[in-house]
Amino acid sequence: MSDVSTATPAGVGSEVPMRAAVMQMAIGATLLSSTSLFVVYAHTAPTVSGFYRMLFGGSMLLVWVALRGVWRRFSWRDLAWAVLPAIGLAVDLIQWHRSILWIGPGIATLLTNFQVFLMALVGFAFYRERPGRGFVPGMLLATVGLWLLVGAHWSIFDAQHRLGVWLGLGSGVAYTVYLLSFRQALKTHTRLSPAQFLGLMSLLCAVVLWLWGWGEGDSFALHGIQSWSVLLALGFIGQVLAWLLMVSAMPRLPASLVGLLLLLQPTLAFVLDVILLGRPTSLGDWTGLVLALAGILFGALQPRRRVSQA
Known part of the structure; x- marks a missing residue:
């Protein structure tokens, strides 16, 4: 990812595109922060909501690619390299x-960002x-914040709540598999555009989720306008x-700013959880949130030389 501050000349001409990119990135991260609420309001089994997210989203992406006139024919190689990220995202x-x-x-959402x-x-x-200098202190900060959020109350959590914490961390592991395999496929193994490859991968992910839900005995029938x-x-x-x-904005922003803006997702998800779903939150919880977010940001920062080469 190129550093905009060194790639464009200073002045009004460079500030306007920068502001537009910041706005795009912020809006994208804000929209992402709302997706966890949709899972709650869908009133469906968790695997079912994931299935429809991938089915609807993947189909819309492929239609968008076709309408833009940049469609490429799928090959067996494209399908093969989409399988691993599809499985990783499905498990996530x-x-x-x-x-x-x-x-x-x-x-x-915060736990997943520990990826x-x-x-x-x-x-x-x-x-x-080489990780940035903030990696180790960031990991320590995030660990302290996580302890304040969940560790300090561990003894009063029931078994399902405790399992939910572990699943949140496990989703970060699966998300890492998805990100790495998706990036590798785009870099060296497919000629599809990122949007078309994401659409293909999303539909394969929907198949994996359907198989998992079928094995669990879930019903995929949707009832009522709200669920649809x-x-x-x-x-x-x-x-x-x-x-x-976000993808259109990322190449125009410094990596440090991208990392900061991406933290809008877990931050706003937490705030929306408190406001809309009535999550009980103490001063210790807010302190833990701030420390965890600061740790994640420090852990995401990269050395300047690596940013300019990426």
Whole structure:
């Protein structure tokens, strides 16, 4: 990702595109923060909501690609390289949606964002990417924040709530698999555009989720306008609109600013959880949230040399 501050000349001409990119990134992250609430309001089984998010979102993406006239024919190679990210994302949604329903959208979304640290460790182990100086202190800060949010109350949680915490962390592991395999496929293994490959991968993910739900005995029949409208919005906002806004903005912003704006997602998810769903929140919870977010931000920051080369 290029650093806009060095790629464009200073002055009004560079500030306007920068402001537009910041606005796009902020809107995209804000839209993403609402997707966890849709899972609650859909009134369906967690796997079912994930299935329809992928089915509706993937279909909309492919229609959008076709309407733009940039459609490429799928090959067996494209399908093969979409399988692993599809499985990774399916496992992520299976865990994350349960975590949302059992411990609330705010904490569940925050736990998933701990994938930042796992991504850095994988990058160091397999790609020799040196973590930034803020990685270790960031991980310590995030751990302290997480303890304030869930560890301090662990003894009073019931078994389902405790499992929801572990599933939230597990969804971050699965999300890491999805991100790494998706990135690798786009870099070297497919000629499809990112939007078309994401649409293909989303539909394969829907198949995996359908098989999982079928094995659990879930019903995929939707009853009532609320379920249909919420799940259509989930697919459009979470899988199409937010993604298109963020992907178009990311190359025009410094990586540090991207990381900061992405933190709008867990922050707003937590705030919406408190306001709309009445989550009981103490001063210790707010302190834990701030520390966890600060730790995630520090862990996401990269050395300037790596940012300019990416």
